[in-house]
């Protein structure tokens with residue numbers, strides 16, 4: 001057997017299976033890599049209360065213990081972060097990345113769940129900006145997160161996305177993908193990729209119905225899988241866009257509140 005390719009997610013649990021650590025591990029598997037995980041939060045969604053999300057962060061010391069286990073065999077080929085849940089967990093994540101000389105770090109700066117419109121925890125958003133962006137080979141904010149990280153607030157145009165990407169690059173991330181997704185009006189699902197010099201527009205026709213619960217996590221996990229397999233950043237991002245589009249096309253209606261992606265969609269379409 002050829003060498004095992006190791007990927008890691010530091011993220012929350014979405015018991016409904018579409019997003020979070022579940023999305024990441026399924027995506028890592030689709031890329032033929034061996035997934036590791038450190039759980040940061042547990043998220044539940046309440047069908048008796050309009051699918052309201054409750055977020056339960058895990059003690060940061062337990063996250064640190066999980067990371068000690070994870071890195072006991074050396075660094076990963078690539079890793080990502082998702083929902084981190086508290087400033088202490090952001091710090092533990094920063095220390096694990098630095099202490100283990102981990103490269104190929106993809107930061108998905110999760111601040112909101114789809115359908116919920118408040119920043120989960122403003123202090124952790126600031127900690128992600130200050131402590132994790134400087135370690136990122138790629139950061140993947142959605143429109144809302146790009147507004148918070150860049151300080152621009154509400155973004156509603158391609159020009160605004162480009163400006164945010166430039167500002168976020170200035171915070172230390174080596175490459176930035178600002179995801180327009182369904183939050184940007186129009187017929188196309190447009191993302192802006194910025195490498196510090198050039199902007200590349202990644203776009204596909206918007207898929208309807210938009211079974212996109214977990215799309216952001218899946219996209220970042222696919223970039224991570226691509227990097228772990230030796231793709232360049234440009235190649236990994238382009239393939240991830242195809243991967244997530246296929247995942248949305250093959251998504252399904254779980255209940256009246258949510259339609260998750262299917263992480264195996266890319267394989268089905270091949």
Ligand SMILES: Nc1ncnc2c1ncn2[C@@H]1O[C@H](COP(=O)(O)OP(=O)(O)O)[C@@H](O)[C@H]1O
Pocket residue numbers: 114141142143179180181182183189190191204205206207208209210211212214215216217219241244245248
């Ligand atoms: N309805 C859709 N059709 C096609 N692509 C979509 C759709 N919704 C989201 N995407 C794409 O899925 C990826 C994740 O974006 P988004 O859903 O905005 O992220 P997040 O889950 O972090 O809010 C992006 O590449 C985005 O353009």
Ligand SMILES: Cc1ncc(COP(=O)(O)O)c(C=O)c1O
Pocket residue numbers: 011012013014019020021043082083110112113114212213214215216217218
């Ligand atoms: C644990 C967890 N991480 C991340 C997310 C964000 O999901 P998405 O990829 O749809 O933005 C969610 C949303 O429910 C979640 O529960």
